[in-house]
Amino acid sequence: MAETLSVSLNQHRFLVTAGRHDARWKSMIEGQWLSSSEPNTFKLFDRFLQEGNWMLDVGAFIGQTALYAAAKGVHVVALEPDPLAFAELQNNIALNPELAGRVQAIHGALSGEEGTLTLGAPEEGGGAASSFLFTAGKTTWQVQGMTIGSVVQKSGLTRCQFVKMDIEGAEYWVVPAMADFLRTQRPTLFLSFHFPILMKDATGKNRGLLYRRLTRIPKLFFSMLPVVRAIAHYKYIVDEEGTPISLLSLLFKRHNTLVATDQAWVAP
Numbered sequence: 001m002a003e004t005l006s007v008s009l010n011q012h013r014f015l016v017t018a019g020r021h022d023a024r025w026k027s028m029i030e031g032q033w034l035s036s037s038e039p040n041t042f043k044l045f046d047r048f049l050q051e052g053n054w055m056l057d058v059g060a061f062i063g064q065t066a067l068y069a070a071a072k073g074v075h076v077v078a079l080e081p082d083p084l085a086f087a088e089l090q091n092n093i094a095l096n097p098e099l100a101g102r103v104q105a106i107h108g109a110l111s112g113e114e115g116t117l118t119l120g121a122p123e124e125g126g127g128a129a130s131s132f133l134f135t136a137g138k139t140t141w142q143v144q145g146m147t148i149g150s151v152v153q154k155s156g157l158t159r160c161q162f163v164k165m166d167i168e169g170a171e172y173w174v175v176p177a178m179a180d181f182l183r184t185q186r187p188t189l190f191l192s193f194h195f196p197i198l199m200k201d202a203t204g205k206n207r208g209l210l211y212r213r214l215t216r217i218p219k220l221f222f223s224m225l226p227v228v229r230a231i232a233h234y235k236y237i238v239d240e241e242g243t244p245i246s247l248l249s250l251l252f253k254r255h256n257t258l259v260a261t262d263q264a265w266v267a268p
Helices: 023-028 041-048 065-072 083-094 149-153 169-179 179-185 209-231 247-252
Strands: 004-009 012-019 054-058 075-079 101-107 117-122 139-146 162-165 188-192 236-238 257-261
Touching: 012 065, 012 083, 023 065, 041 065, 041 188, 041 257, 054 065, 065 083, 065 101, 065 179, 075 149, 083 101, 083 188, 101 149, 139 149, 162 169, 169 179, 169 188, 179 209, 209 247, 236 247
Parallel strands: 054 075, 054 162, 075 101, 162 188
Antiparallel strands: 004 012, 117 139, 188 257, 236 257
8 A cells, every 4th residue: 555645734634645746745734835936826725715615626736736625625626637647636535535525536638629639748747747738748648638618517517616727838728718617607717827838849848049039928928818818807817915917917927827806805
């Protein structure tokens, strides 16, 4: 039997598989995210998620956010396309039978259309760097692409209060594809951007310096424009600390994350 690790954060506890991702769990126990660009992830969950809410976790990876939300009493639909990460996600859910009934894990990728997609990684799979932009990566898989409509049908997600999305560059296509869902359900959207991935080739290697310098501004503008249109109906668009972000700023300035919400940001 695999060794387990007890994770405790903000009085929420659960077990996970020990080993390869211990550094990520240790970072979580310390109340942080392994990436320095997303230091307030769990503070945002505590701010916006209430017991009984429904959350769509797009890019659930090995379950950090899904298990934490479930421990708060939230119902979670967790999508993860990487087969190795998904297997670990399932194992981590199974280690917590008291939470398992609140987490529905789906092996698939949110997409603008149904069909088979190529997911790739610059190195081995199961890490956090798998992307649909790395179609010629060292490791590749064929995975099922699912529209938001098919995800709703499969999971029974008829109401949704929160969407967390961290999908390694695919957000520039997926957010516009679910624009109608965001307008009708109006969930708070916590979105991570991975613009540097757009500056890489299909193997996951950086393109030449001249290419990056010449294309950075137009690529940012035209990649963000459909995203901006999809979230423009929200009352508030802020960063992780509640500082307002203008729609114009999103088109010309790189942001690591944003929160789009109809809830006013009230200081604790």
